[in-house]
Amino acid sequence: MKFLADESREARLVEFLREQGHDVLFVAELSRGIPDTEVLALANGAARVLLTNDKDFGELTFLQRQAHHGIVLRRFQTESLAIKQNCLSRLLQARATVLPTSFTVVTERQIRVRRLGLAGD
16 A cells, blocks of 8 residues: 655654555655645645644645545554554554545544545545
């Protein structure tokens, strides 16, 4: 799966996803400090699911109706890398097919998916 990881994402999780065979671009490696609107446009232009822990992307999606190719908002309370990796693996095993058309929130306890239209719809 193709992802764009917001710079707020942990580099260790980016590496984990890459090791699992996913195509992950990392904003911290591309263009640090760019505004959220540019991050979303970058993900959208490359047809990548955005991975973030920044709730502002919910506002861009629901209030401002910005186009996207899926957003995964992670809301972990734990600092455990193993738990975070397990949650992302569980998400990808259970919901990978709907991620490009959804706003998804993943926590240690649950995965919530809100289906949305494709970018430009």
